[in-house]
Amino acid sequence: TLQTNITEQGKTISPDLIGVFFEDINYAADGGLYAELIQNRSFEYYLVEGYVDLEPLHAWTLVQEGGAEASMVIENTNPLNSSNTKYLALNITNKGTRAGIKNSGFDGLPVALGESYKYSVYLRSQTDFNNPVVVKIKSSVGLVIGTDTIKNISSNWVKYSGEITCTNTSDKATFSIETDGTGTIYIDMVSLFPQNTYKNRENGLRKDLAEAIADLKPRFLRFPGGCISHGRGISNAYRWKETIGDVAERAPNWNLWGYHQTYGLGFYEYFLFCEDIDAIPLPVIPVGVSCQFRNREIVPISEMGPWVEDALDLVEFANGDISTTWGSKRAEMGHPEPFNMEYLCLGNEEDDIPEFRVRFKMIADSLKKYHPEIKIIGTSGTSHSGTNYDGLWQFSTQEQLSAVDEHFYVQPEWLLNNNHRYDNFDRNGPKVFVGEYASWDDLMKNAIAEASFLTGIERNADVVQFTCYAPLLCNENHQQWHPDLIRFNHSNVIKTANYYIQQLFSHYTGDMYFESNLTYEENSNPLESTYFGKIGVATWNTQAQFDDVKVINGDETLVEMDFSSSASNWSALSGSFSISNGSYVQSSANEPAWSIYSLPIESKSYTYTLRAKKTSG
Ligand code: AHR
Numbered sequence: 116t117l118q119t120n121i122t123e124q125g126k127t128i129s130p131d132l133i134g135v136f137f138e139d140i141n142y143a144a145d146g147g148l149y150a151e152l153i154q155n156r157s158f159e160y161y162l163v164e165g166y167v168d169l170e171p172l173h174a175w176t177l178v179q180e181g182g183a184e185a186s187m188v189i190e191n192t193n194p195l196n197s198s199n200t201k202y203l204a205l206n207i208t209n210k211g212t213r214a215g216i217k218n219s220g221f222d223g224l225p226v227a228l229g230e231s232y233k234y235s236v237y238l239r240s241q242t243d244f245n246n247p248v249v250v251k252i253k254s255s256v257g258l259v260i261g262t263d264t265i266k267n268i269s270s271n272w273v274k275y276s277g278e279i280t281c282t283n284t285s286d287k288a289t290f291s292i293e294t295d296g297t298g299t300i301y302i303d304m305v306s307l308f309p310q311n312t313y314k315n316r317e318n319g320l321r322k323d324l325a326e327a328i329a330d331l332k333p334r335f336l337r338f339p340g341g342c343i344s345h346g347r348g349i350s351n352a353y354r355w356k357e358t359i360g361d362v363a364e365r366a367p368n369w370n371l372w373g374y375h376q377t378y379g380l381g382f383y384e385y386f387l388f389c390e391d392i393d394a395i396p397l398p399v400i401p402v403g404v405s406c407q408f409r410n411r412e413i414v415p416i417s418e419m420g421p422w423v424e425d426a427l428d429l430v431e432f433a434n435g436d437i438s439t440t441w442g443s444k445r446a447e448m449g450h451p452e453p454f455n456m457e458y459l460c461l462g463n464e465e466d467d468i469p470e471f472r473v474r475f476k477m478i479a480d481s482l483k484k485y486h487p488e489i490k491i492i493g494t495s496g497t498s499h500s501g502t503n504y505d506g507l508w509q510f511s512t513q514e515q516l517s518a519v520d521e522h523f524y525v526q527p528e529w530l531l532n533n534n535h536r537y538d539n540f541d542r543n544g545p546k547v548f549v550g551e552y553a554s555w556d557d558l559m560k561n562a563i564a565e566a567s568f569l570t571g572i573e574r575n576a577d578v579v580q581f582t583c584y585a586p587l588l589c590n591e592n593h594q595q596w597h598p599d600l601i602r603f604n605h606s607n608v609i610k611t612a613n614y615y616i617q618q619l620f621s622h623y624t625g626d627m628y629f630e631s632n633l634t635y636e637e638n639s640n641p642l643e644s645t646y647f648g649k650i651g652v653a654t655w656n657t658q659a660q661f662d663d664v665k666v667i668n669g670d671e672t673l674v675e676m677d678f679s680s681s682a683s684n685w686s687a688l689s690g691s692f693s694i695s696n697g698s699y700v701q702s703s704a705n706e707p708a709w710s711i712y713s714l715p716i717e718s719k720s721y722t723y724t725l726r727a728k729k730t731s732g
Contacts, residue, residue: 125627128576129546131395133621134335135328136551136583139343139380140372141599142590146221148328149380150321152232152307153218153290156377158189158201159367166373171201173375174219178291181212195237195272195303198357198366202237202303207296213249215293218305222592223287225605226252231310232261235276236292237303237363240268246296250277252307254285268300274363278310286605304363314391318362318379324588327601327608328392332621335395337460337550337583338385344463345401347371347409352401355382355429359444371409372595383445386433386454396433397492397581399460400426403474407466407497419477426459426478430486460492460550464522467496467506479514490517492548499524501533512544518580520550527554527564534567537575547578551585553613557598562612566667569620573665574628584617623663631664 137143146154154174162169171189179185185207194200207214218224226232234250248268252261261279281288290307294300312319313326339353346352346368357366358381365378382398389396403414403422414422428441433456435442445451461478465471479491493511495504499522511519523529530552537547549572554561565584572579589599591609600617602609 125629126574126577128573128624128626128628129580130626131334131581132572132576132579132624133331133333133617134337134394134397134581134583135331135333135587135600136337136341136585137328137385137587138339138341138585139370139376140341140586141588141595142221142374142593143586143588144380145375145377146593147588147590147603148320148324149377149384150308150312150319151377151379152220152224152226152309153305154221155218155375156305157195157199157303157363157367158203159199159377160375161369163369166369169369169375172203174221175203176217176219178213178215178217178293179211180214182209183207183211183214184209185214187216190301193239193301196364198364199303202301204299204301205292206299207294210295210297213293213295215248215291216302217253217289217291219287219289221590222605223255223285224252224290224307225286226260226281226284226288228281228284231278231280232307233276233278233310234263234290234305234307235274236265236305237272237274238265238268238300239270239272240300241298242270244268244296244298244300246294248292248294248300250279251291251293252279252281252285253289253291254283255287255289258283260285260288272301272303274304306362313388316384316387316391318384320380320384320388323608324601324603325388325392327610327614328587331614331618333392333394333583334621335397335581335583336385336389336392337397337399337581339382340399341463341551341585342371342406342408343376344399345465346405348405349403349412349414352405354425355398355400355432356425357381359383359432359448371406374593382429382432383448383450386456387450390454395458396454396456397458397460398429398456399463400429400478402462402465402471402478404462404465404468404471407464411466413470414474416473416477419474422474423478423481426461426482427485429459430456430482430489456489458490458492458517460494460520460548462494463520464494464497467510472510476514479516492516492518492520493545494520495522498522500529501525501536508544512541516545518546518548520548522551522585523549524551524553524555527556527561530554530564530568534571536571537579538571540575540578542578546580548580549582551583553584553586553598555598557611557613559612561598562616563667565613566616566619566665569616570665570667573620573624576628584613619665623665625663 158171160169160171160173177185177187185205187203187205189201190204191200194202205216248265250263251259254260260283261281263277263279265275292302311322313322344353351368351371358378362379365381367375367377370376386396403419405412431439432441432445433454437443437446437451461475482489482491493516495507498504501523504521508519554564572582584600586596586599587601589602591602591604600611600614
């Protein structure tokens with residue numbers, strides 16, 4: 116029996132409770148959400164000890180047909196610009212039928228019959244090179260399924276672009292640049308995007324993945340990391356200024372998860388995505404202390420100036436008007452209107468060491484002085500299991516921060532047992548941001564444990580302001596972390612049970628929480644029924660006038676529920692249903708007074724929200 120009294124004053128629920136955290140891990144950005152199909156487009160990959168796929172010719176091979184003889188080398192004597200210092204020199208000594216270079220994308224390029232693709236490439240040639248250059252999309256068996264011709268190659272760098280419509284479908288296509296001339300041509304920034312990106316943005320996002328994220332209705336987007344924010348060493352930190360402007364002028368960096376970041380999906384694109392999915396931007400910037408798990412480096416105090424400026428300038432980039440230095444850069448990129456950034460997250464999981472506190476404070480104090488309107492979110496440290504967070508919580512409270520970020524990667528039992536973690540949290544200090552959490556595995560029981568934890572969060576959503584699962588995306592061929600919320604390959608987006616839990620809580624959320632009391636008849640498994648007994652919440656949505664009751668069944672056996680309402684001005688809310696493995700049975704329902712949302716997945720379904728409608732008064 117779940118009893119809830121919705122006539123009493125409830126507790127306010129944060130309007131921004133469920134969001135998403137995007138980090139470029141598991142090829143989430145390059146090779147994932149970022150729709151660029153060419154891998155290593157600017158030949159800037161470089162070797163990093165212990166990491167794979169980073170050599171400068173990665174993903175490129177030579178094309179030599181019909182007796183052609185050619186070579187390709189990486190050069191840097193006459194670069195495109197000072198941040199894109201390498202390019203490819205293709206030297207053809209014997210023309211044969213044709214020679215060129217070919218890119219295999221991220222495990223092949225997925226292209227489809229009738230779809231159009233926008234290509235662009237920077238070329239320059241020796242003065243005596245007069246032959247046309249042909250760009251081709253070829254199927255996995257080498258059939259040309261799309262092509263375009265570039266004539267009159269200049270002896271200076273020029274960007275050539277066009278559109279190719281494919282005459283066939285291929286999941287493992289290649290993109291090649293070929294010619295039947297002899298001599299040397301220089302090639303840089305080879306790009307191929309589907310015409311059909313999310314919201315048709317230039318330099319945009321893969322549509323199906325962006326839609327899967329949008330379908331969560333996230334209230335916020337935390338980005339860009341995670342560990343990639345503070346980096347493996349200072350030179351590897353994510354400095355947002357390197358990720359805006361013309362993509363050909365963005366100096367890339369290697370990714371501490373073992374591959375390469377083009378920064379094509381950079382801060383401007385993140386802000387735009389927030390706008391497109393109506394999510395609050397929660398950017399994370401580093402504070403001059405690199406990742407504690409990987410040979411931590413610390414910026415000397417005397418060199419902290421640019422790190423402090425990064426924070427102040429980010430506020431100007433996001434919110435400043437177009438007469439300001441950074442506001443005008445945003446306008447140049449196509450967005451004169453401000454992005455209305457309200458929050459800034461400083462740091463990610465740094466240890467509580469004096470060096471961190473001092474640097475954090477330098478940035479926080481400048482923000483407070485020059486941008487008191489910005490709410491600062493701090494970090495609680497590295498623990499991942501809810502312990503050892505006290506030091507940085509106390510520091511954050513002293514600093515009067517707006518919220519503090521906590522991370523949990525834990526066994527499902529931890530989430531079940533910590534349902535009450537926030538019941539007695541200080542309501543006068545910073546709010547809680549559960550900025551990363553997941554139960555260790557992607558079995559149904561893990562999703563259920565997360566649902567259980569979220570009921571505790573809803574019950575305390577006056578003090579817990581934001582929560583997001585992590586990591587969000589995983590390219591199935593390039594996994595560095597497991598579990599992940601959404602898995603994908605070229606043609607499929609696979610939503611996990613954990614995804615549907617996030618969606619359930621995000622879609623069915625109220626603005627008030629009411630005390631509810633769940634009692635149940637003991638079944639044969641005391642442990643499971645304890646979990647079950649703890650888990651039930653009722654929330655009220657003032658605007659839409661309905662009540663959502665979430666009940667999590669942590670037991671695999673059938674549970675029968677009866678429900679009724681004693682409120683006189685409510686639709687007759689009574690009925691009963693049974694929750695079993697994979698289905699629910701509904702009886703004596705009084706529709707449309709109530710409805711049931713169940714997980715739309717084929718395996719066992721255990722988690723339901725009842726939605727009851729107020730009919731009058
Ligand atoms: O989500 C994966 C990683 O876990 C994040 O980069 C980091 O913040 C945490 O340690």
